[in-house]
Amino acid sequence: MILRTCTFCFAERAAEIRFDKRGRPYLVCRLCHTRCFFRSLDAVRGLAICPTLIAAAIERRKTEPKFRDWFDGEIAKTISFVTANAVAPPTRVEHMGLSPEQSPIPFDLGVQGVLSNTP
């Protein structure tokens, strides 16, 4: 089993590639529980590249305030849009029954992020 960074919640070691009964690939995140079905192998390109790009962006976010503002702002805008139109289910990591070494590592915007309550 290869665990990847989730392209949706950015949790490390959380996304697993699985195959349905007909052998079609899909991605499932152990933290945010997103399931993403690939209708063609073209879609697997993003699966291969996105975790690396996300990791690079998270590293860049740590040292470049302007990039962090953009990064957090894009997330905040999208969360606002989604929550204005639907209620997202909560993350329930405590119900997953995983040992600490198997547990996904949630992405944390940190205290300097736009979404933080701390100035």
Ligand SMILES: [Zn+2]
């Ligand atoms: Zn996820």
